Amino acid sequence: xxxxxxxxxxxxKRVTFEDFKQMALDNTLSTHEKIGFPDSYRQDYTKAIxxxxxxxxxxxxxxxxxxxxxxxxxxxxxxxxxxYCEKQQHRLILIDSNEMLSLLPNYEFVEKYPCKFPENDTxxxxxxxxxxxxxxxxxxxxxxxxxxxxxxxxxALELLKAGGTLLLGDIxxxxxxxxxxxxxxxxxxxxxxxxxxEIPQIKFLNIEHEKIDDAIVFAILQRYRSFGFETYLVPxxxxxxxxxxxxxxxxxxxx
Ligand SMILES: C[S@@+](CC[C@H](N)C(=O)[O-])C[C@H]1O[C@@H](n2cnc3c(N)ncnc32)[C@H](O)[C@@H]1O
Numbered sequence: 330x331x332x333x334x335x336x337x338x339x340x341x342k343r344v345t346f347e348d349f350k351q352m353a354l355d356n357t358l359s360t361h362e363k364i365g366f367p368d369s370y371r372q373d374y375t376k377a378i379x380x381x382x383x384x385x386x387x388x389x390x391x392x393x394x395x396x397x398x399x400x401x402x403x404x405x406x407x408x409x410x411x412x413y414c415e416k417q418q419h420r421l422i423l424i425d426s427n428e429m430l431s432l433l434p435n436y437e438f439v440e441k442y443p444c445k446f447p448e449n450d451t452x453x454x455x456x457x458x459x460x461x462x463x464x465x466x467x468x469x470x471x472x473x474x475x476x477x478x479x480x481x482x483x484x485a486l487e488l489l490k491a492g493g494t495l496l497l498g499d500i501x502x503x504x505x506x507x508x509x510x511x512x513x514x515x516x517x518x519x520x521x522x523x524x525x526x527e528i529p530q531i532k533f534l535n536i537e538h539e540k541i542d543d544a545i546v547f548a549i550l551q552r553y554r555s556f557g558f559e560t561y562l563v564p565x566x567x568x569x570x571x572x573x574x575x576x577x578x579x580x581x582x583x584x
Contacts, residue, residue, distance in 0.1 A: 341365050343539070345474055346426065346445050353403060353428035360432070364402035364467075370570050375405040378466075379413055381566045385579050386494045388461035390417070397422045397460045399446045399485060400468035403432035410464070411439060422456070447484030460488045467499035474539050479552065482580075486553065489582040497549070497578040499571065504543035506574040507531050515573065546578065553580050 344352070344365050352363045361371040388394040396414055401407045401423045411433070414421040420438055423430060427443035435441070442452055463485055472481050485495055509515040510529040519529040550560040559581040565572040 341367070343474060344471060346471065349402075349471070350426045350428040353426065353432060360404045363429075363432070364404045365471075366404075371404060371406070374568075374570055375409050377566060377568045378406055379409050381569060382410075382464060382466070382496060382498065383413070385496050385498070385563060385577060386462040386464065388494060389413070389419075389464075391461075393418045393420075394461035395420045395422070395456075395459060395490075396462045396464070397424065397456070397488065398464045398466070399424045400465060400471070401425050401429070401433070402467075403429045406466065407433055411436065414438065422460075424452075447481060453484060453487060456488045458488070459490055461490055461493045463489060463493070463495040465495070465497050469497055470501050470541060473541060473545075478541075478545065478549070482549065482553070486558065486580065486582065491582055492584040493582050495580040495582075497580070499565070499575050500541055500546065500578065501571070501575050502542060502546055503537050503540040504546075505576060509573045518573070546576070549578055558582055 352358055359368055361368045383389045389396060396419045398410055402425060411421060415438060422440045422442055424442045424444060424446050430441040430443050444452060447453060465485065469478060472478055489495060510519060511531055516528060520526055546562060550562055553560050561579045563577045563579055565575055565577060
């Protein structure tokens with residue numbers, strides 16, 4: 330992958346686990362860019378994101394729980410999650426590539442597990458039914474590029490303790506994006522961003538390959554309800570930068 334800074338938006342359109350490893354090693358990139366975000370999408374937002382997460386994963390705000398962050402990256406968000414878990418005396422397990430994890434500090438209460446989830450049966454048998462809160466933040470859109478989304482979520486749910494919560498956070502939903510850019514405030518946002526008075530092009534009769542849409546979001550909600558979990562589609566707090574086109578799914582394992 331070409332890591333020239335000039336075409337950041339183009340480059341960040343389709344990023345796989347292997348691409349992320351290369352980005353983690355590229356010292357010309359900021360930590361926001363290493364995890365696939367232009368600086369403007371993450372700078373100064375981390376505190377609000379952690380607050381939003383702590384409202385959605387109850388165990389996060391409790392004490393002495395086991396928290397797992399799958400696809401934690403190496404950015405301020407991961408650092409703030411580490412700090413938050415230290416304050417709450419949690420045990421924190423971080424999963425990502427070795428290249429990403431080695432950019433994060435080491436602590437006794439943090440276990441780093443380098444792997445491409447869920448390709449590690451030893452990890453899954455070790456932590457089955459034992460995790461109170463699982464965070465998968467801004468990761469699903471990359472999983473869909475090279476794996477089966479449902480297998481990924483199935484395996485994550487195997488790790489949850491009864492009463493525990495899985496947050497599939499910051500999911501870019503192409504259907505939600507289309508609705509937003511058809512609305513007056515979406516049109517205004519587009520015009521401010523491009524510095525033009527053009528109307529955003531919304532394409533229908535267009536197969537959205539490798540994108541998450543309403544059909545996939547609702548299928549996730551329905552699949553795990555049918556297995557006995559509670560599932561909820563929840564908005565992001567309006568202070569978050571992508572709240573108009575991203576949303577979160579909360580899945581709770583009954584007690
Ligand atoms: C967009 S970044 C998000 C990082 C972090 N969650 C955040 O929001 O700041 C996606 C991260 O997921 C990781 N990732 C992608 N696929 C993964 C997989 N199958 N298992 C573990 N990590 C994965 C990437 O290496 C990358 O660090």
